[in-house]
Amino acid sequence: MKCMNKYIVFAVALLFSLTLSAQKAERKQIRDGNKLYENEQYTEAEIAYRKALEVNPNSPQSSMNLGNALYRQQKAQEALEQYQKQVADKEHPERQADAYHNIGNVLMQAQDYAHAIEAYKQSLMKRPSDDETRYNLALAQALLKQQQEQQQNQDQEQQEDQQEQEQQQEQQQQPQEQEQQQDQQQQEQQQPENAHERLSKEQAQQLLDALMQDEEEVQEKVKELQMQQSQSRKTDKDW
Incomplete structure (x- = not known):
């Protein structure tokens, strides 16, 4: 122990x-x-x-x-x-x-x-x-x-930059849109002109047809007059 x-x-x-x-x-x-x-x-x-x-x-x-x-x-x-x-x-x-x-x-x-x-x-x-x-x-x-204020300013600057970029894009798109609108307006203006040209051709054909018909009528009238004159001369001789 x-x-x-x-x-x-x-x-x-x-x-x-x-x-x-x-x-x-x-x-x-x-x-x-x-x-x-x-x-x-x-x-x-x-x-x-x-x-x-x-x-x-x-x-x-x-x-x-x-x-x-x-x-x-x-x-x-x-x-x-x-x-x-x-x-x-x-x-x-x-x-x-x-x-x-x-x-x-x-x-x-x-x-x-x-x-x-x-x-x-x-x-x-x-x-x-x-x-x-x-x-x-x-x-x-x-x-x-200070950090929060700087972050707010940075966010505001980014927002302003984004807005400026969007405005620049809109300004760049406006001339393109205007050109497209002008092209569309020119096409719309050309379409009636073409229709007018087609209408003028139809009218010209109608006028030509009318003239030909009038010419035929004139010829027929001339023939009738000639026949009448011929008959008149024959009658005089008989007398």
């Missing part, structure tokens, strides 16, 4: 020693990462914080600092993933406030001002006295208003 107790004590001591060693290794990596971060060596700082997380995957400090190093490298999505882990920690509102503040900064960098405003508001709910967060909130609101 005494031997068993010795083993238990030894195991506990060993476990405690390993835990202390791991904590020392984690703190060392965090300190190294912080120095590198202060010197703006963000890539090297990221490596140090990741090593700290390998020792203790649940380290909130390593996760938050890693998010900051990623943010400085423009790795927005990866930074958000680290900050969102801290947002879920409801037992530490100060940590949540920092995480929401940093999320707002990432969204500001992406010009997603509407969601950045929501993140800053969440941070202020956890820590209302944070002047820096209040300033960032006011800045995000101003930038959102």
Whole structure:
């Protein structure tokens, strides 16, 4: 029994020693990462914080600092993933406030001002006295208003450009339509002329027929007169 107790004590001591060693290794990596971060060596700082997380995957400090190093490298999505882990920690509102503040900064960098405003508001709910967060909130609101005005102006310009293009198309189509109308009017005018020409030919034929008929009547009358004169001469001779 005494031997068993010795083993238990030894195991506990060993476990405690390993835990202390791991904590020392984690703190060392965090300190190294912080120095590198202060010197703006963000890539090297990221490596140090990741090593700290390998020792203790649940380290909130390593996760938050890693998010900051990623943010400085423009790795927005990866930074958000680290900050969102801290947002879920409801037992530490100060940590949540920092995480929401940093999320707002990432969204500001992406010009997603509407969601950045929501993140800053969440941070202020956890820590209302944070002047820096209040300033960032006011800045995000101003930038959102400016963005909306620019979008409205852009939409108006696009609408005006579209209207101008439509007017140009209408102006280009008008001469074509006028030419088509003129061609149609000329065709309509030509049709009566052709009908008139056909009518004139018919009238000419009728006149020709009438003249021929009149000629025949004249010839017959001439013949009658000649016969009458001939008979008259015969009568005179008989007398």
